[in-house]
Amino acid sequence: MKKFALAGNPNCGKTTLFNALTGSTAYVGNWPGVTVDKREGTYKRCPEPVSVVDLPGIYSLSPYTPEEVISRNFILDERPDCVINIVDATNLERNLYLTTQLMEIDVPLVIALNMMDAVEKNGDAIDAKALEKKMGVPVVEISALKGKGIAELMDRAYRASEKARRGETVLRDSPLAHLIRDVTIALEGQKVSAPLFHAVKLSETDEIEVKMHPELVRMVEEFKATFSDDTFGTDFEAIVADARYRYISQNFSSVLTKKDAERGKLTKSDRIDRVLTHRIWGIPIFLVILFAVFHLTFSEDFLYLGAIFRLPSLEELGLMTADGEYINFGAQFAAVFYDGAVYSPGVMLTNLLSLALDSVSALAAGWLSSSPAWVSGFLVDGCLGGLFAVLGFLPQILLLFLFFSVLEDTGYMARVAFILDRIFRKFGLSGRAFMPMIMGFGCSLPAMINTRTLADEKERTATIRVIPFFSCGAKLPILTAIAGAIIYQLGAGNADVITYSMYLLGMATAIVTVILMRSTTMRGDVPPFIMELPAYHLPQFRGLMIHLWDKLKHFVKKAFTIILVSTILVWFLSHFNWAWGYLDDEQMNESILASVGMLLQPLFTPLGFGSQLTQYGWIFAVAAINGLIAKENVVSTFGTIAACLGFALMDGMDEGVAEAVSMMQATGITVPALIAFIAFNMTTIPCFAAVATAKAELPKGKFKWTLLFWLVTSYIVASMIYVIGSWWWTAFLYAAAFAVAIALIVLWNKRRPVSHKVNRGEEAE
Amino acid sequence: MKKTLDEFNIGEAGKIVSVSGEGRLRRRLFDMGVTPGAEVLLRKKAPLGDPLEVTIRGYELTLRKTEAACVTMEVEK
Known part of the structure; x- marks a missing residue:
């Protein structure tokens, strides 16, 4: 063919x-x-x-x-x-x-x-x-x-x-024509294919070419010795590039007829650009666009209509009873779009999907009501529960993807890189790294795939490593549930502040670790930023739909393979003991999962949720490990176990918060340890799917170091929070340790300057 | 009058006289059309003053001031 x-x-x-x-x-x-x-x-x-x-x-x-x-x-x-x-x-x-x-x-x-x-x-x-x-x-x-x-x-x-074609060059009239001809003849003698191409590259002393034909470099050097050019001296690379462009502009100005020769006339694209990259308004406009994207996808109070107009909740409208039952299906359907506030499109789609998935679960539970407990438990909780928990995120992930694709397709993302490069350079990255990082707030998977647009390998590796620190949608339930529980425990405070500061903590961790990587294992110059800014154009509808459809297929396939298998596994391990006897929900403490959890529990002692906890302490270890499969599993593990422990759930508490409160009461975990637990889940190895994506996207040999990096980072961050939170004076010890570490790195780097030769990412870590 | 591209003001135009810089960086600049003789117009600076956006050979190119400092220009009157 x-x-x-x-x-x-x-x-x-x-x-x-x-x-x-x-x-x-x-x-x-x-x-x-x-x-x-x-x-x-x-x-x-x-x-x-x-x-x-x-x-x-x-x-x-x-x-x-x-x-x-x-x-x-x-x-x-x-x-x-x-x-x-x-x-x-x-x-x-x-x-x-x-x-x-x-x-x-x-x-x-x-x-x-x-x-x-x-x-x-x-x-x-x-x-x-x-x-x-x-x-x-x-x-x-x-x-x-x-x-x-x-x-x-x-x-x-x-x-x-x-038919075959022989190479032609536009350098026939350039000062190097003789050299190129001689080298071509020499290469032809060696039966090299495409001799002309190699001869030109060799004359430019191109890196790869010099390695391939070291014996001919002498010819170039000899020619150089006798050569002199008024403008370029013996800079052959410049002469060749100049000759090419000179040839093009001389020969093709006649080919191209421009209607408007006057320079500086503004096209439509220029006028748009003038606003979007405005000296003062450029950054605010960008922040507003970013906020709008997240607001449309995640907000439960669209345009703050609910808060501004004090809209009545469904209960106040009489559509829902005080027990949280809907009066009819119509009311339940209305709840998809509204409850005291109009939901954002992303939340509406999610609710709609949940409604459909819930009725499938209910239907399945109804069919299986007469079958043995373990059969319905396995099918409804084990398979459907886990699968649906993940599928439920699909609308928001797709929507976020769509918005970012539109921004990219129009050419705006290239401008964002332009606007933010200055800030990113401080961390040793270029403005191009911004896009994948911000996508991380939605989901790490598309974010990691997007790092392909980064030209520099080190920059790509560093970016992939910190993407999970930009807390993704699946980690949000962990934040809200535990923050709510902490407020309950303290009896005062604001849960939003805790959630918000955890987001900031993630970003701070990303910045600090990037700087650390760039000054230790991934030293090198800040990657250059020389980029074409494409003209703005309207997004192509067909292309966007194709893109979304691909994402959808990919995600659904993953849900029905990796995620389904792992939820089944978790269910089995938590419902069977080592003698392969079936356990009821209430006997979970004797399960394989519990014993594994107890085995690992001491590892988490420095983080505050290890051996110092009472009898159900293994739950936190298990929840964190479950989170490695999908971060949604963390809160769902609490949910399952809280129900089994028979704690009366308090009214008026959001879903997840009540479970977290009962976990606190059962295990006696402290507030600093809870915050450490959030931090650990946020910065540790991400979910299974993200790990697989990272493995595919990272350069060869970086994967295992990346896993280690995530483990070490999360361990340090979480233990720091727990220890300083419990004994405030240890902050000084940490500060001292950091100062010493930084001093050592600075000293070490001073003695070993970066060599510019090793730029291909082959450095040992 | 000669000066480097990073010293240009917005709206200023000129012709490239020479391009210096470390090997790979300079190679990249050449490949993007930043060669002696090419006409460059400084379109704008990013909101934080860096990088720069220039029009060269009929398209928009962005580069940092540190890279622009490698480009010596003859200012157009």
Whole structure:
């Protein structure tokens, strides 16, 4: 089967074309660098099926980022039958720079002039025929988005692939022409494939090339010794780059006709940008947008209508009795949207789904009412309970994803990186790291996947590691339940303040650990921030829906595999003893899970919820371990056990809070230990799904260190909270220990300056 | 008059004279079209004064002041 490769600048429409060619549903964003790995599909409308490979977007064939190396190696080593170079017609000059390099490789080449509709809309024109004549390779006008010109493109690519093409260079008239010719001849003698390309790169003393052909470097050096240029001296890299751009601007100014030659005329995109990145209003606008996204997704009082207008609750309206029973189904349905406050769309969708899931559970429980207790317990609590608890988060996760996709697709996220870079640089990251971090507040999974847009490997690793500290939606119930219980215990205070400060604690932990990593195991320069700012455009509805559908499929698949299996496992372990005898809920203290919990309990003593607790103390250990499967399990474990312990639940308390209060009373846990427990769950190893995602996204060899990092961080943070909370004067000891640690790190770093050579992330940790 | 790109004011334009800097960084600047002879217009600065946004070769590029300091410019009158 013939193989065609799609190559081009980032954000030039490669993935859109790939989707149009192969019927695939790969994700397209308006953020340079959305495709990070190569992808394959099949185009079926040529005389024979053709395999199409979508390569990561690149600006050049010099290896600056990992993606560029992937693309370069693919074209050189895998020798595709044809390279289709997608050129963004609205940005001809810079796009053709890559084309001049691709031309030098001995491989059939076809140029796809994309976004021609946008060029015409601006009133500009590009003479494709003239371009074809000048470049000496076929040029086809297409619109990947509208599917125009694609058949012709593939037809010409297919014909081009029939015969071999010899590399051509635009450097024939440059001062280096002689050197390039001599090196090419030498390489031809060695039977190297694509000799011209290698010769040019060698003349530029490109890192990879010098390693491959060390014997020819002497030739370049000798030439250099006799060479002198007025502007560049012997800076061959600059001469080559300059020659390419010079060639492009000389030859293609005639190809491109601009309607409006006057510079500084504002386009629509410019006018939008003027507001969104305003010197004073830029940051406030960004904060408002961010708040709006979270408010629409999570708020239980939409636009604060309930608080402002003092809207009556369902009970006050007579739709719900004092016991919390709805008078009819209509009232129950109304409760999906309203109870003393209008819910946000995200909460409404969640409630709607819960209503459906609850009726399924009730139905199942009804059918199984005559079967043995363990059968209904297993099916209803074990399988459905765990599964539904996780599925219940689906609407909010999807909604958050949708909002962030819209922001990204319009091009706003690139501006956010622009606005925030200054702040992020202080922590040793670039502005690009912002987006995945903020997504972490919703769910760590999409957040970790998003780190692919970070060019620097160290930055990517550090970001993935701190994403779980941005407390996700599933951790919120832990916060609210325990904060409520603490307020009850103290008899005063404000639960919101505790919740809010725990969020801040998570972010502070992220900042401190990033700084620590960047100054110890991941030292190196702050990654440079040189980024294209794409023009704003309206989001593509179809693309967004495809993206959401993919997420939905992925999530549901996960829920019915990993999560289902683990909830079943937990149920079995908590309902059987070591002799494999079935236990009722009340006998849970004798279960396998309880004995494992008791075994691990001493480990948590420094954190306040270990051996110092009374008989049911193992619950906290078990809850924390259950949380490793899904963070929702932490509070649901309390719920199950509180019910089994037979504590009378107090009226007027929110769900979860009553359970947490009964846990406090049963175990005698102190307030500092409870806060330590929240902190531990927030900063420790995240849920199973997030761990699996981290493993897939982290560079090789970083995964086990990341697990250790999470464990150590959570242990230190939680024990610090417990110890200082219990004995305030120990704060001085911690402060002293920190001061010593920082002093040691600073001293050590001074003696061992960062070497700039080791930039590929191979440092030992 | 010559000065580096990071010293430019908003709205100021000029031609690139030379590009210095550490190897990979300079390579990246070249690849993005920041080469001697190219015309650059400083569009704006980020709200916190850094990074910068410039128009070069018909598109928008953002880079930090530290990177812009590697670019020597001839100011346009």
